Amino acid sequence: MKIILFTFTCLFFINSFSQKKRSTKIGNVDVHELNMNQYEKDTTANAVVLYEHANYYIDESRDYKKTTDYYFKVKILKKEGTNRATIKIPFYGDEKIHSIKGITYNISEHNTIIKNHLIDKQVYTKDLYRGWKEVTFTLPNIKKGSVIEYTYSVTSPYSKIDDWYFQSDIPKIRSDFTAAILGNWKYNIRLVGFLNLNRRDVSVKKGCVYVPGLGDGACLILDYGIDNIPAFKEEDYMLSKENFISKLCFDLESFQNPRGGVDKYTKTWKDADKTLKYDFLDNQTSKKSFFKNNLPPSLLLINDDLERAKKVYYFIQNYFTWNEKYWPSKKVRIKDAFENKTGNVFDINLSLYNSLKAANIESYLVLTSTRNKAVPTRLHPIIDDFNYLLVKAIINNKTYFLDATNKQLPFGLVQHESLNGDGRTMNFASGSYWETIKLNRKSFRNIKAQLSFNQENSLSGNLMVSSDGFYAVNDRENLNSTDSESYIENFESKYPNIEVINLEHQNLEDKENTLHQIYEITTDPINFETKLRINPFLIDRYTQNPFKLNQRDYPVDYGYPRNHTYMLSLKLPEGYIVNNLPENKVLSLPNKGGRFIINFKNLNNVISVYSRINLNKRVYTSEEYHYLKEFYNQIIKAQDTFIEIEKSSN
Template sequence: MKKKVLIIISLFSFLICFSQKKKSSKIGNASIEELKMVRYENDSTANAIVLYEHANHYLDEKRDYNRTTDYYFRIKILKKAGFNKATIRIPSYGKEKVHHIKGITYNLNQGDRIKKTHLISKNIFTKKLNEKWKEITFTMPALKVGSIIEYVYSVTTPYSQMDDWLFQSDIPKVKSDFTASILGNWKYNIRVIGFLPLTTNQFNVDKNCVYIPAMGKGACALLAYGIENIPAFKEEKHMLSAKNFKSRLVFDLESYRHPSQGIEKYTKTWRDADKRLKNNFLDKQTSKKNYFKKQLPSTIFNSTSELNKAKAIFSFIKNHYTWNGDYWPSAKVRIKKAFTNKFGNIFDINLSLYNSLKAAEIETYLILTSTRDRAMPTKLHPVINEFNYLLVKIVIDNKEYYLDASKKQLPFGLVQFQALNGDGRLLNFKKGSVWEPIKLNNKAFKTIKVKLNLSEEETTASIKISTKSYYAVNKRARIQSKSEDEYIESFESNYPFLEVDTFKVENLNQVAKNLNETYTVTLEDVYRDGVFYINPFLITQHTRNPFKLKKRDYPVDFGYPSENTYIFSMQIPEGYKLKKELNNKTVILPNNGGKYLITTKVYNTTMTLFCKISINKSVYTSQEYHALKEFFNHIIKSQDVILEMVKE
């Protein structure tokens, strides 16, 4: 949530040229040609399309010289699946006012006559979300496939923060424009996010836009940005937040020049930001090592090995706390209180870890980052509220470790998957903070061994699953959240052709060790009409490619490298033979990006299959996307097999 800074300008009598307001788009622009459109040539799959949208931002003399943004939207509904675009939700913060809401739905009558249905005020609703936010909603009337909906509204705000303008969304757009007139004493850092080029990019200065009695004339920055023929942004698996890639404008307030009191800076240097982080954001909670030295068992400090000492401290803090599910502190950080309550957010827990490690005289740093559901923090300048996660880094014998004590299932040297969101900002309050990649060097492993026992009466199997790193973290969390019966039921629902007879788990709470699961199962519907039908990829078959786009402009981000090994063996029953053996296959990704290997072997009456999928990188570029997509196509095709055993 963006911080809001209140503007106070009522001290002055402004005589302003308000020509900017005239640039706002007016309602009433649907045409017969647009109504006759039945599909969008650039994207035949589109359910709806934005024909035109425009936001115009200016100082509003009729509303106490607060800032107003007039919004205009005209959208064509192409399919029933696009009806959701007719329900509009407008968030409103604090003292913001949403006003001048108007809407028209256009349809074609017989004889190509346009019928207009107006939005009526009684169908506009306001809902309070919490103490700070409310939401205004309305649904456009008389909706049909082929309708055009057109609506406008204005938002007036006393705050200085300008909202992002999203050029790109989940439906295509013909044209999207943003215009603004900003008083010269307000300075913003304007960022253009995304891969689409601007078709309009204008910046001009009107030196006579403001006249202040007894002070003279003032200038305004006149902005105009636009993009045409905007494709829909299509999300896919294994990506960071879409906010990193959707084309949009971002406005970061840098400074305000007061006519008589000088310049107030909001976007500061990193040196200024470090001071603010330490004193305000972290609320001076980085200097509590003496307190934690008294709280930790004295035996921890007796170890002569720094690494063993660090592991003991990590284990103590992790087991002492229960994470409350919050990332960002809702109030000032108070780690003594949180430690006493044994309950806290990410900052409480990892600041406690930081201070405890400092008490043990281990080289320790804090790293700020953000979760994967948020945009990666910009590196251009400090925007503190873009961070919402805190990690700890230690250096022992020139080796770096990244720590996160927030979840019981996390081993030493691993952090929550949600915290893997690009580089982090390492805080060094003496030398200055720096950006650095978070390199865990911790590949996720999974090994599955299946041994099948075929019989005309009953077919059984033993299944052993061993996981490490993130695979084990996720599996431990699932097992611990359910009873044993619930977990078995969940397993059987995922594999409905199996019935679990016995289940055993090892190292559930020993997170430094591999998590081992052992099942004995009975298979259903394997023997029919004198033939055994076996899917050798019993519980690991890939059936869907996660990558389906023709082109993906943004990276594939798995978060971590992985290795999956599958070993299958079975004894061919006496009097039977394998009708057809499987083909061996090897697929290698370019630049040592990964490898897929499948080999089969039949020796006497034993058939063995070995399969390994290696994903060697955490992130693959958009240029590597096609190769990765084909890599998974090969996996799916090679695993789409059924073994048949017939009588000799």
């Protein structure tokens, strides 16, 4: 991923400027665009943006507020693309959406252009949540082959400049962003993604503004653009697309006001640490005495540090119920949360932090963000980048990252969704720092089946599924969220050829140890006379490759290494012998990234199958993508195989 940072500042105190004349006007569709039936650079596209443009400026006609004029022209190539005619524009607080215009263009049998205009009564506004609203409209008479063209403006009293997305889920032929930014505003401008700019013109225009009583001023003039932009295609095992999709981001750094003072918006980490501790957390990091008085006294008397830390962790985990909220909308009050026995991520893990402190365990808070958000930037602190909180404990010189929100998490594991790049460890004494979140539990899933043929020509026997780490967390969640009968029904619906006679568990409540699910099973009767073909992979067989792109510019991010093992012992029926066993195979990924082994043996008419998939890395680079994709192709091919047995001639 490429992130280019531009810092621009020009110190003038004038607070008005307009470059409205640079905005693209509606009415730019021709017959050639209407006759276009596919986009040759991406023939799979159901629509393509012919041109789009955003123009940011200070609007003198609207009390010198900040206005962005938007223009879009989109060609509908397939029926599936007609949903592009429905436009949704979110806006916040005192922002205003205005100057909405739209036209649908179609072509007649005589090759003339037919226009259908958007009318005002087709534009709707609705409330969303917490100050957010949305304007919605649908352009009329849309069909395959139409071209839609629409404009609207957003006027805002706020200093925030919205990100401009050069890339989306459909291709674009041209995308431009222009702006005139007042000289007394300083922004850090980031270009995120993998695409290069075709246009980048940055200049300072002196004397571009005149305001009565203040005089002339200067503006920063920006002109950015990219041509022939491919669609951004999402795939499995990726972090938020916000990390990779090509866009411009504007981070407000400071404002020099007419009085000569400078208001800073981008803080140093030293300033950010103070803001977090005093303004947001409001000294909720110093509640050690409260929790010392409210923890069961027996926990604090345990001599062994690790055992004492685990007991405290499981007490907090079992005491609280997570309300499934993350970054709180108001200041944290962990005493109130403790009284109510429920809270958000910050309530619960701040309580854990204070409780560990009360138990004399060296502990720190770690800020992270969930995987559906962009990875927090390292260029400068942006507190809003974070929405998750973990606890770091150091016990006997070993580091543990902890998260008490999910009741199925063992000590030393955190929620998978919080694994979004490195965390920011908050050491309020010496300063915060970035740190890789390392897990103390390995994640694996082992399947062991012992089967033989019964009198009904069905396979019957035992199937044991053993899981640990994140696999055990998921299995325990599923087992505890439904009754046994429903759980078995779900299993049988997933594997319709298998009937579960009985199911037992080991270590269901003991999260410190591997979970075992022991199934007594039988399969559907198998019809055979002299020959039989059996696929040995009864469950967890790979049938589809999660990786389908020819090229993937962003990394594959699993979040954690993982291992899968499958073992089968199959006793042949009397009078039958092995005719053919599949080929043994060993594959390895480059850079010790992983390994796949599959091995077949026949000993005394008992067939043994051993298969193991190791993915040793949390993240695979885009350069390793081709190898990983082919790795899965070979696994699918190896598992789509059959053991052949036949009746003995003796």
